[in-house]
Structure formats: structure tokens, C-alpha cells
Amino acid sequence: MIGVEDLVKRFGSTVAVKGVTFTVDDGEIYGLLGPNGSGKSTTMKILAGILRPTSGKVFVSGIDASADPLRVREITGYVPETPILYESLTPIEFFNFVGGVRGIPRKALQERVEALVRAFGIEKYLGEMIGSLSFGTKQKVSLISAMLHDPEILILDEAMNGLDPKSARILRELLLQFKEEGKSVVFSTHVLALAETICDRVGVIYNGEIIAEGTVEQLKEFAHEESLEDVFLKLTESQDEVAGIVQALRETL
Template sequence: MIEVSNLRKKFGSNEVIKGISFSVNDGEIYGLLGPNGSGKSTTMRILAGIIPPTSGRVLVEGIDVSKSPLEVKKIVGFVPETPALYESLTPAEFFSFIGSIRRIPREVLEERVERFVEAFGIREYMNQLIGTLSFGTRQKISLIASLLHDPKVLILDEAMNGLDPKSARIYRELLLEFKREGKSIVFSTHILALAEVICDRIGVIYNGRIVAEGTVDELKTLAKEESLEDVFLKLTQAKDEVIHIVSALKEAL
């Protein structure tokens, strides 16, 4: 379970996160949706223990991320928006490195690596330098690395960026299986159709604040819209702007 209470984050004088609160239950996929610059990635990095909050409280499985970030990292699988990998290593070397710092028994690591490598179709790249691989392949490596220690909590920031349709479907089904196992999952994406299908609840973040929260149906009722896309645009004050821009483009043609 994840509990976020009055979370704030400043970078110098710029307050990026402005007192947000939400919770994610065991066995729940919580979607954090918002436009670029809204504070999603900063929130994700705080939840994963990567950066400290300025104030407020975040508990991950009862552990305070401000007091015990290393303990949080032990139980969290984190996928950043841009893969953070050692490009001078091969995937085989990188997974071995992850196994060593996670203290995963060798036989367990080998079995898990084999299973994920086969599932995501990257066997042919296992002995190539990560820096030479495509973005999509590097994203698959990042996803696999986040799962090797069988985390209790998953923090996924645009985790499906660059995935081919088959891999995206496999990963989606994995997330649903992890949900059935009782894991807590926070998931951000710009693919609203995916969020509508996979998320149990959604928090819409805009300008550092949660402006709406609920199931997809509850958000549609709140915004008086029939699609999640229109809900999102309305709650982030972008719908009228989109209409204006499209009208201007039509006039220019």
C-alpha cells in the first residue's frame, strides 16, 4: 500500500508539487495522469525513494520514504520515463549486476532473466552493448530490471514508451497478474485508452495539484464528458485551447 499525505517538492524557489494526497491499495492499479510539466515524474521519483520530498509524508508498505529511502528501494520496482541504464554493459551483464545489488540468489536470477528475456524477445541482444540498442529494446531492459527482485510495489512512469504492440500487450497482462497477486501499482501514461482499460482509479494532476480523482466512470460524471480523453482535457483546462488551435489550423489551410 502507498499513502501520500500533503506532499510538496521544491527545486529552489519553484514548487513543483503543491500538497497532493492520495493512496494506492494492495491489488490496485492507480493511474497518475497529467500534461507534461504537471509534476508526475517528480511524484514518481519521490515514491520510489529516488529524491526526497520537501515536506509531507509518503509511506510505501508502511515505510517512510523520507526516513528510510533505501528500505523503500528494496521493495519497489521503478521504471523511469527515460531508461537509466549502464550503456557500456551488455543486457546480460546488466541483469547480473542488478542481481548482485538486489542479492537475488543466482539460480533464481537466472530463471527470472530467462523467463523475461523470452517473453520480451530480446535474446539476440543479450551480448550487445546497451548503448548500441534501440530505445524500445532499452525500455524492455529497464522493465525487466525493475521486476527481477519480485517487488511488492511498482512505480511506472510512462513505462510502455517505445514498446511494440506485442510487448505492450504482454506487459499489460503482467500488470493485471501483479494486481491479482496484491501488488500496489502506480502507473502514468499519455495513452488514455490504456489508462481507461487498466486503471482501477485515476488521479489527474495539473500544475502540481490533484484536480480530480476517482474511477473512470466517476471522472466522466464529474466532468460531464463521455470519454476519458475529454475528461482529461477539460480537467487540465486544455479542451478549449485544442478547439481554438484546430479552428486556426483549418482556417490556415
């Protein structure tokens, strides 16, 4: 379980996160949705023990993320918005490195690497330098490395970026399996149709604040809209702007 209490993060005079509060239960997929610059990625980095909050509390499986960030990193798998990898290594070298750092027994590591590599279809790239790979393949390497140690919690920031439809479907099924095992997922995406089908609850973050939270159906009812996309645009004050841009294009093109 994850508990976030009155979370604040400042970068100098800029307040990126302003008193955010939410929980994620065991066996739940929670979608954190927001436009670029809303504080979404900052919040997820704090959950993963990468950043320290300015104030507020984050508890991950009962562990205070500020007091013991290393322990939080041990039990979580984190995929950032842009893959952060050792580009001078090959994927198999990187997986072995991650396995060593994580203390994964050799046989278990080999079995998990083989299963995940096969699932995401990157067998032919295992001997290539990571720096030479496409963005989508790097994203698959990042996802696999985050899952190798069978974490209690997955924190995925725009993890669908660059994935082909088959790989995106496989990731979706893996997340559902993860949920069935009683584990937690915090998941951000710009693919709102995916969030609508996979998330148990959704929090909409805008200008550093959670402005709405609930099941997809609850948010639709709250905003009087029929799709999560329309809910999102309405709550983030983008609906009229989008309509105006589309109308201007129709008149120009």
C-alpha cells in the first residue's frame, strides 16, 4: 500500500507539487493523470525514493520514503518517463548488472530475464549496445529491468511511450497479473483510453494539485462526460481550447 499525505515539493521558488494526498491499496492499479508540467513525474519520483519531498509524508508498504529511500527502492520497480540506462552496456549485461545490485539469485535472474525478454520480443537486441537501440527498445529494456526483482510495487511514468501495440498489450496483461497477485501499481499515461480500461481509480493532477479522484465512472458522473478523455480535458480546462484550435484548423485548411 502507498500513502501520500500533504506532499509538497519545491524547486527554488517553483512549487511543483502542492499538498497532494492520495492512497493506493494493495491489488490496485492507480492512474495518476495530468498534462505536462502538472507535477505528475515529480510525485512519482518521490514515491520511488528518487526525490525527497520538501514537506509531507510518503509511506510505501509502511516505509517512510524520506527516512529510508533505499529500502523503498528495494521493494519498488520504477520506470521513468525517459529511460535512464547505461548505454555502453548491452541489454543482457545491463540485466545482469541489475540482478547483481538487486541480489537476485542467478537461476531466478536467468529465468526472469528469459521470460521477459521473450515476452517483449527483444531477443535479437541482447548483444547490441543500448546506446544504438531505438527509443521503443530502450523502453522495453527499462521495463524489464524494473520487473526483474519481482517488486511489491510498480511505479510507471508514461511506460507506454514508444511501445508497439503488441508490447503495449503485453504490458497491460502483466499489470493485470501484478494486480491479481495483490501488488500495487501507480501508472501515468497520456493514453486515456488505456487508463479507462486498466485503472481501478484515477487521480487527476493539475498545477501540482489533485483536482479530482475516484473510479472512472465516478469521474464521468462528476464531470457530466461520457469518456475519460472528455473528463480530463474538462477538468484541466483544455476542452474549450481544443475546440477552438480544431475550429481554426477547419477554417484554415
